[in-house]
Amino acid sequence: MALLLLGGCGGAIDGNPNGAGPGQGPDGNDGSESAIVGDGTPSDRSDDAAGGQGPTDGSGLDGQGNPRDVGFICDPSAALEGQSFRRLTQRQYRNTLEDLLAQGLGDAGQARAVMDALQSRLAALPPDERFRSAEDLHGSYRRLDQAVGQGHTEGWYRVSVDAAVLLTEPARLTQLAGTCATDGVADNDDACLDAFIDDFGARVLRRPVDAEERAFYRGFYGTTVGEDPAGYADVIAGMLNAPQFLYMVEHGQDDVAGDAPPETFELSAFELASRLSYHFWDSMPDDTLWEAAASGALLDDAEYEAQVERLFADPRTRATVREFHRDWLKLEDLVELDTNVGFPVFETFAGDDLPGPDLREQMIDEALDMLDHHVWEQSSDLTSVLTSDQAYPRSAALAAIYELPVWDGAGEPPAFAADARPGLLSRAAFLATGSASTRPIMKGVFIRRNILCDTIPPPPDNAAANPPDLSEDLSTREVVEELTEQDGSVCAGCHATNINPLGFATEGFDALGRARTEQMLLTEEGAVVGMAQLDTSSVPRIFPDDETVSEGPADLMGLIADSGKAEACLARHYFRFSFGRFEDAGADGCVLETLRTAIAQGGSFQDMLLAVALTPEFRQRSFATASQEAP
């Protein structure tokens, strides 16, 4: 039985965000990260305990003692320290390289050919990990992984050298630097090199090249007289290793007026262009954005807003938002579903729906498709996502699990009966476990932490040391209650009130995500020994003082949607993705409140996704140095 004890909560979920905040503190004790198991990849120890640390630093939330006030405190004068250049994520690096090559060569096909030739080098780059920290021990956003190790530096270098060789093959060099680079005419060689550095270099550095930099990059070419493809190759490799290429180097321009904190500056037009393009597209500015920066028009509010709208409407934004959704919902944590195939218990349990190797990815895609559809086609708010009856199964296997027709990816998606399976959290990706047993504890922990941004204290030491004997005639819910809700036990404080009830609501779906009315009880040999009755009623306590009874998933999703906590939590998550860091308790309250209100007050996902780029803070940079940093 895949269970473990949780406890030590004493009933104290942080429902009052003031001072603790949904998910603000270190919240994981579940060990889901980096355990050494199997092939060396992290194990899912998520059932270990749900504990989150309590208040850490004040969350910027406005609670003032009212547990149902989910707003954030905005203090424009609050200072932010310790900001550094963000390095490009691997996705950003690849996108940038391909866009740069396409722009330089004037030929997307040639750019793709070069990227294909670089594939083994690119594959050797260290992947961005879902950054784990005290704030999110399950792993947060890949954008937050800002480590630069030897593998990064060396990987970038090797890509640059190989790319440079490929780009200086005669035909490509002509495309890239013009005929003057290969025409055998000596008189134009100097000017040709300068023009190449100015043009190509500007796109690499993402701002114009000044005279000093032109001389610097000429130094890579060396003292060779005449045309030298190897010289061009060294210039290209040098540029592709530049800090301005690998990092988002920002120096700012003017002081921010008003009551902004000290050492906060407006970004320059080119810096702003990069910030916008990387935020929405995970890549470098296109020609239109470049021109807006070059002319200075981007610093004009109206032009800026127009560019934000333009970038947002571009299809590339959808891919970026899809990555946000993938990390926000921790969809990568869904285990492979076919590993238990061949074992009698699982075979009996799965019956005709025995998973194939693709089912996991199909479930993940369905969750992402659902969000895509709601965000881009329906311009939905969060409540719609939490309560929708529509489903998006593109495969026959998933459609069979849902007992719905396959969705063709374009038309009207099929729908469940009203309230039968409401909202995102009752989709298979959040229910499947890879075994024959559901995991109500994990479901509850996920909702409590990731959807409500509540924190849960750690369990007591060795909470799992003495599990009671279990019988084979209990439902999973009954087993969980037996293990974690014994009167007077240290576990009950958290489990009975704050964790299990959230997970019990979806016990009407089995461990493959199929609807069920009773639970099959199995022996280890796979024999069916009985059926257990299911109970999906609970008191989910979205707020600590809320004793409203939920009869099942429809009630639960309604309570979550009505609470306002999910919007505040989503705002916090989108902040992390957007700024590539965890929120600062004091300094980020204004942005957080802007995001929250954008989606909470009748707004849509799109409103929130756009809102972040329109905040003043998005266009600024703090250069305040923390006391322990390098002089």
Added chain:
Amino acid sequence: MKKVVISRRQFLRGSGGVALGLPFLPSLVPGKAWAQEVSFDPGPRFLMMCTGHGGVLESSMFPDESMMGESMTLYPGLDIRRGDLMRTVNGDRAQLSTVLSGSADVLTDQLVGKMNVLWGLDIPFYIAHHTGGHLGNFARNDGNGPDGRGIQQQHMPTIDQLMAWSPSFYTSLTGVTERALIVGGNGLSWGYSNPSAASGNIQEVAALRDAPNAFDRVFPAGPPTSEPTRPPIVDRVIEGYRSLRQGNRRLSGADRQRLDDHMDRLAELQRRLTTVNAACGDVTAPGFTQDPIERTRLLGEVVTAALTCGATRIAVMGVGEDQYVPFAGDWHQQVAHQWQLDGPQAQLVEANQAVFERVFLDLASRLDGIEEAPGQTVLDGTLMAWTQESGEMTHEARSIPTVTFGSGGGFFRTGQFVDYRNRTDRGTRRNGQRVFGYTGLLYNQFLATCLQSMGVPQSEWQSIANNGATGYGVPLVNDQYSVTHVSGVVDGASDVLPFLQA
């Protein structure tokens, strides 16, 4: 330092000793490898293998206490013991304990004589799940309890990274293409973002998951055989960073640290690009596999080759024990955390025995099969250590099983079964009415011992941020452990562990 000469003849002689019927490094050694004699200064080598969970009952993990033949009073109130390891042979199998067993042809008396089994090394607080603790970054724990959670911000470099950047460890980098080879599981190795200056953030050193990647890292293509026609560009790239760092454009302190960090990495890159490891010869890359057991085996081959020819002197391997038994389900929950039940316990024993025999013992046997000087094998010059995440109770790092091979170049006395536990009522760890067993010496002392055995003096690590006055690692001892300790346990944690020094 002595010069070691490896020749093809010696390699082939070594390969003849490899057991399990496997040819030595079958995917790596081509016909013409080792065709020339080369010299390098190997110095002591360090190989750490880390596995998850633990959970094996001490009665299955450790040899029989009857082997203990000698005791001494370490501190008033703490008597410790040692004895010579003695294998028992039954047919074609040999064993020291249920877990520490293998083919009698491999787990020979000679190899047993090069082992140590250490009982009674504790992380003296409730750390529960962690990966950083194996090598000294206790902050990298999962926050399962208040103790562990309380130190999650107190990151420290792990000892492998300290060694890798220590001028005392690498007195020469000749032939060293990779300072520390980290393979397998993540979360084990941590170092400074600017390692040569020991500054910046403590960040994870990502593990290489696949043998081909590990091979490429440790056996880079190297400089071209013909004279290069153009100077390398790395110096000039560094100059670009320096110019930005020292220019007059606005930067935060964190920006400057970023640039410093990157320049440090570029300097190491420059070093690596110009390093030739002729001793490795014309090795052939291993293939890619998705099978986790085969992947671990291939990684082991790369590690063995790299250590043998001096391409690195440090390796860390993360190995998932759950892959070594047929099990379909949630190993963590259904087995590791049900350690006290008979069925799961049997699976934990089976898995850990398999890891010992198929990975750890296999590596030791390979290294012992390579004679690098008359009467001296590569294993003799190496400290191999296997540690588990927990002791017999998962979540509880009391009596972390610690098994070693090799003398680390003569530093260690080997062939011993050592018991550091305080086997008195005072030494009994309790939590209320629950009794957990005897506590012993600090795992911090084991880490300090490793550092010193590798020639890294206390002066290089005693003042590291978050380290304590003694030992290596955050000096947290919780109340339940501290009451079990007699005077001297904490104060003596920087000393080499008793009985171990040759």
